[in-house]
Amino acid sequence: MNHRQLETFAAVMKSGTVSRAAELLGITQPAVSRTVAELERSIGFLLFDRVRNRIIPTPEARLFYAQVEASFRGMDTLRAAAARIRDHGSGQLRVGSLSALGSSLVPKAVRRFREGHPDIGVTLMVLPSRDVRDGVASGEFDVGLAADEIDVSGVLHQPFVSPRVLCALPLGHPLADNAVITPYDLHELPFIAYVPEDRARQRLDLIFAEADVAPRIVVETIYAATVCALVAEGVGVGLVSPYAVAGADPTRIVLKPFEPAVHSKSLLILPLDRPKSQLVRDFIDCLLASR
Numbered sequence: 001m002n003h004r005q006l007e008t009f010a011a012v013m014k015s016g017t018v019s020r021a022a023e024l025l026g027i028t029q030p031a032v033s034r035t036v037a038e039l040e041r042s043i044g045f046l047l048f049d050r051v052r053n054r055i056i057p058t059p060e061a062r063l064f065y066a067q068v069e070a071s072f073r074g075m076d077t078l079r080a081a082a083a084r085i086r087d088h089g090s091g092q093l094r095v096g097s098l099s100a101l102g103s104s105l106v107p108k109a110v111r112r113f114r115e116g117h118p119d120i121g122v123t124l125m126v127l128p129s130r131d132v133r134d135g136v137a138s139g140e141f142d143v144g145l146a147a148d149e150i151d152v153s154g155v156l157h158q159p160f161v162s163p164r165v166l167c168a169l170p171l172g173h174p175l176a177d178n179a180v181i182t183p184y185d186l187h188e189l190p191f192i193a194y195v196p197e198d199r200a201r202q203r204l205d206l207i208f209a210e211a212d213v214a215p216r217i218v219v220e221t222i223y224a225a226t227v228c229a230l231v232a233e234g235v236g237v238g239l240v241s242p243y244a245v246a247g248a249d250p251t252r253i254v255l256k257p258f259e260p261a262v263h264s265k266s267l268l269i270l271p272l273d274r275p276k277s278q279l280v281r282d283f284i285d286c287l288l289a290s291r
Contacts, residue, residue, distance in 0.1 A: 005039040006068050008032055009047060013057060013065045093279050094123045096141040100224040101266060102126035104246030105161070105290050106145065112286040120279060128222050136269045142280050145287075148265040149199040160268040161291055165200065165239045166255045168231040168248075175237070176254045183211040190236035191215035192227050200264045204239060207260060228253060 011021040012032065022029045040047050047061040057065070093113070097106045102124070110122055125135070129146035136144040137154040145160060167181040175185055186208075193215075194201040208214060218236050221227060224244030231238055232252035241264040245255060268287065270276065276284075 192238035
């Protein structure tokens, strides 16, 4: 039993005659009769009775035809699924992002992406950079954005954004009127810092050491959004990426340039051994357009 035999049998059942089936299939009547006979031998029972030059489906043929039709519908479903995968990928996009970009740039990219792919579901997880990296490496995420201190073994990576950080001050702070904030301005002031393994923190520590100043660290955190929230509460001052202040209350914090320049660098990361689907390519385009 093969697909050609089943297709010929279905054509005879639909058309009611061998001649019409031959026309539908574009083959000769003897070829139709021969193929049906081959199918009968293969399955072990008659499909048609020959009565006065007419063919009448047997009861077994009607039962078998129902199953053949069901299998054809299944093939149509598979073809449609293959077309969707070809055109749109898996139908689901999984994204991991560090906090600094997960509340600003990435949502903009998701909006752009959804405009072009309204039927595609998106899962967005905002996590520490090391967890984003692990999720991409394991295949949990299709694409990730992480700070540049991650271990890049096991993932594809490329620079994504490197914005110059700003100094965030509580509203009414004595330094709020300064045009620029320098390391000397922060000496012994309550300071909200990132954890020691953060690359931006390490670059800032070098700047403080070279200037021979030492802010008084009162809180360490991994999230830029937490820095903004603590500054808004008056706990201290901190340095944040401009992307991280999108959700901050502008009536409670003041942002000032910091000299010398410190950059918050992030990477676009992808699974190492998996070709990019069209969905992933389209989302990357949206990320790049949202920078």
